[in-house]
Amino acid sequence: MGVLFDNLGAFGEGLRTTAALTLASYLVALLVGTLVAAMRVSPIAPLRWLGTLWTEVLRNVPLTVLFFVFFFGFTKIGVSYVPFISAVIVLGCYTSAFVAEAIRSGINSVAPGQAEAARALGLTFAQVIVTIVLPQALRTVVAPLGSLFVALIKNTSIAFTIAVVELTRVVKELASVTGEAIPLYLGAAVFYLLLTLPSSAAIGVIERKVAIRR
Amino acid sequence: MRKRLLLALLCVATVLASCGSNDEPSGGATGTTGKTPATFPAGSTMDAIQKKGKIVIGTKFDQPLFGLKALSGQPEGFDVEIAKLVATAIFGSNLSGKTEFVETPSSVREQSIIDGKVDLVAATYTINDARKEKVGFAGPYYVAGQSILVKKDNTTITGLDSLSGKKVCTVLGSTPLKTLQTRAPAADLSILFDTYSKCVEALKDGRVEAVSTDNVILLGFIKDNPGLFKLVGEAFTVEPYGIGVKKDDLAFRTFVNDTLEKAYTDGTWAKIFEKEVGKATEIPTPAPPPIDRY
Numbered sequence: 001m002g003v004l005f006d007n008l009g010a011f012g013e014g015l016r017t018t019a020a021l022t023l024a025s026y027l028v029a030l031l032v033g034t035l036v037a038a039m040r041v042s043p044i045a046p047l048r049w050l051g052t053l054w055t056e057v058l059r060n061v062p063l064t065v066l067f068f069v070f071f072f073g074f075t076k077i078g079v080s081y082v083p084f085i086s087a088v089i090v091l092g093c094y095t096s097a098f099v100a101e102a103i104r105s106g107i108n109s110v111a112p113g114q115a116e117a118a119r120a121l122g123l124t125f126a127q128v129i130v131t132i133v134l135p136q137a138l139r140t141v142v143a144p145l146g147s148l149f150v151a152l153i154k155n156t157s158i159a160f161t162i163a164v165v166e167l168t169r170v171v172k173e174l175a176s177v178t179g180e181a182i183p184l185y186l187g188a189a190v191f192y193l194l195l196t197l198p199s200s201a202a203i204g205v206i207e208r209k210v211a212i213r214r
Numbered sequence: 215m216r217k218r219l220l221l222a223l224l225c226v227a228t229v230l231a232s233c234g235s236n237d238e239p240s241g242g243a244t245g246t247t248g249k250t251p252a253t254f255p256a257g258s259t260m261d262a263i264q265k266k267g268k269i270v271i272g273t274k275f276d277q278p279l280f281g282l283k284a285l286s287g288q289p290e291g292f293d294v295e296i297a298k299l300v301a302t303a304i305f306g307s308n309l310s311g312k313t314e315f316v317e318t319p320s321s322v323r324e325q326s327i328i329d330g331k332v333d334l335v336a337a338t339y340t341i342n343d344a345r346k347e348k349v350g351f352a353g354p355y356y357v358a359g360q361s362i363l364v365k366k367d368n369t370t371i372t373g374l375d376s377l378s379g380k381k382v383c384t385v386l387g388s389t390p391l392k393t394l395q396t397r398a399p400a401a402d403l404s405i406l407f408d409t410y411s412k413c414v415e416a417l418k419d420g421r422v423e424a425v426s427t428d429n430v431i432l433l434g435f436i437k438d439n440p441g442l443f444k445l446v447g448e449a450f451t452v453e454p455y456g457i458g459v460k461k462d463d464l465a466f467r468t469f470v471n472d473t474l475e476k477a478y479t480d481g482t483w484a485k486i487f488e489k490e491v492g493k494a495t496e497i498p499t500p501a502p503p504p505i506d507r508y
Contacts, residue, residue: 072412075419083405160386161412163405169386173406176387 003180004187007170014170015191021087021156021166022195026149028092033099038129040104051100058097063158066090071162087159095152102144106137139210146203150196157192167191251306259459259466260304263333268311269304271297272318272332272458278434279491280338289315292490293336296355296457296474299482300334303473324348327458334470335458338430341506350463351456352470355483357503359449360390361429363436365417366444371424373447377401383413383422390427393451410435418442428453437494445497454503471505478502 004011039051058066070090074080081089110133118128138145160169171188175181254260263269273293274281280291298309305312318326318337326332327349338358341351362382364371371380378400384390386406394401405422407413413425414435425432429449436443457474459466477483487499 068412072415072419075421080419080421161408163407163416165404172386177392 003174003178004183007174007184010170010174011167011187011191014165014167015195017084017164017166018153018156018192019195021084021091021159021164022149022153024088025091025095025156026152028088029095029099029148029152030145032093032096034103034134036096036100037103037107038134040100041107041129043125055097055100058094059101063090063094063155064161066094067158067162083159083162083164086162087156087164091152091155091159094155095148098148098151099145102141102148103134103137105144106139106141107133109140110136136212139212142203142207142210146200146207149203150199153195153199154192251304254304255465258469259333259463260469264304268314269301269334270314270316270332271301272316272323272326272335272337273297274319274337275315275317276319277338277430278437279494280430281336283317290490292356292486293338293455295486295490297334297336299477299486300457300470300473303469303476323458327460330460333459334466336455337458339456339458340453341456345458346461346508348461349458350461350467351458351506351508352467353456353474353505354454354503355457355474356455356487357449357500358428358430358453358455360393360426360451361432361449362446363414363417363425363432363443364423364446366442368423368444368446371446374398374450377424380424381405381422382424382426383407383416384426385410385413388427394426397450414439414443433491433495433497436496440494454506456506468507471507474502475505478505 036051036054039047040055042048042051067087067090070079071083071086114132114136115128118132123131156166157168159166160172163169167188171184175184178184251264252260254264271294273289273291275283275289277291277293281289281293282291283289294315298313301309301313316326316332318332318335320337323335323337323339324345327335334352335349336355339345339351340358341354345351362371362373362377371377374397377394377398380401382394382398382401382403383405384394384403386408391403391406394403405416407416410425410427410431413422416422417425418439425435429445432443432445436445457470459470474483477486483502484499491497492499
């Protein structure tokens with residue numbers, strides 16, 4: 001166990017990167033995901049198609065492949081970012097596909113009469129979505145959005161494949177230097193739990209706070 | 215209908231089978247001995263191999279330039295040709311059907327020799343004391359070592375000493391990484407990946423300035439990307455490649471050593487190196503390493 005305490009500094013560094021990566025990616029995912037969900041229910045067909053394409057492509061390609069294609073492939077066409085920014089973009093876009101689906105299911109749960117009444121009052125599509133449908137839709141999908149946040153924390157561990165020095169990468173390196181893989185990986189599990197368990201608890205609190213009694 | 219399908223399948227099977235059994239040697243720079251096979255003392259390994267009618271050679275099937283199974287199904291490379299030298303010394307220059315190559319990845323090399331699954335192993339096999347406990351080594355026939363790969367137009371990196379502050383890529387948790395950390399402590403090792411091919415991509419994209427690992431791996435990348443990369447500086451670790459044989463078979467080991475030495479002096483070794491490694495990578499042929507008869 002000594003190897004764990006000797007390297008707490010490195011662990012802390014990795015933990016910080018993992019947390020930053022998660023928060024930044026989740027922000028991207030929420031913004032993009034909401035937009036894509038709105039596109040998928042919009043009255044304009046090409047927007048719907050684009051939204052469907054975005055969701056299906058990102059949802060159905062493994063994350064490791066997305067990382068590789070974005071980090072090494074897009075460079076060839078002039079899109080090149082440092083590892084951390086690349087990881088935020090990839091994780092954000094990947095998670096946005098799931099966020100969009102969650103929000104779309106929330107939108108479908110809002111009674112059609114609500115949108116129809118808003119339309120009858122003369123609100124535009126954007127106004128209907130932003131002021132009437134989304135506030136209700138988002139409240140019903142707090143739990144799935146929370147699950148996506150927890151999944152995202154764990155997905156950040158794949159960012160080591162594009163040289164982001166996050167928690168998993170720190171552990172891999174320490175394990176190869178010290179040869180004591182088991183205590184180090186157990187330590188990593190504890191550190192991930194330190195991130196995921198409070199997140200789950202916080203999501204529970206938020207869900208109870210905003211829940212709609214129907 | 216059913217019968218016709220069966221017939222078609224049979225045809226395909228026959229074609230495939232005839233492909234697989236194609237055992238012709240790939241030409242190569244063989245022929246250190248004459249047409250007629252030599253005779254060996256009864257009971258020796260050479261005699262046993264000759265009587266058996268073929269020599270079983272363990273090599274790698276996935277190491278470009280050294281041991282790589284080509285699309286034709288025949289393994290080719292420097293290790294393969296070195297092993298064929300031994301085969302030629304036993305059977306004479308006509309090796310048709312007399313060699314059998316068995317894929318021998320790093321993890322099974324000792325065991326394959328101990329179990330007698332192969333007569334010898336030539337598979338980028340580094341000679342070291344731990345392995346000498348289990349098997350015998352003829353050679354070395356080549357000295358590999360950790361080296362540095364850069365883009366062809368790079369003039370700032372000239373070797374281990376000029377890596378300070380430069381982004382150098384290698385594989386996470388590898389021995390080459392440890393070597394870099396101790397031998398080039400000022401190098402920037404922040405970009406590390408899980409495979410070398412990613413390092414090479416990063417080098418192409420200019421994300422890193424150098425890639426460092428065993429020169430044999432780097433040579434493979436030079437071959438795959440003609441005109442793009444070069445090796446700089448001297449190799450800074452020493453990995454002598456030997457031919458693995460049974461531990462106590464001193465007669466066979468001596469025979470292989472004699473064969474290698476003969477190839478050194480008559481120029482066959484240099485010819486093989488030039489053909490298998492030098493041509494594709496544009497690196498000069500080194501002097502053959504002295505045989506270590508321990």
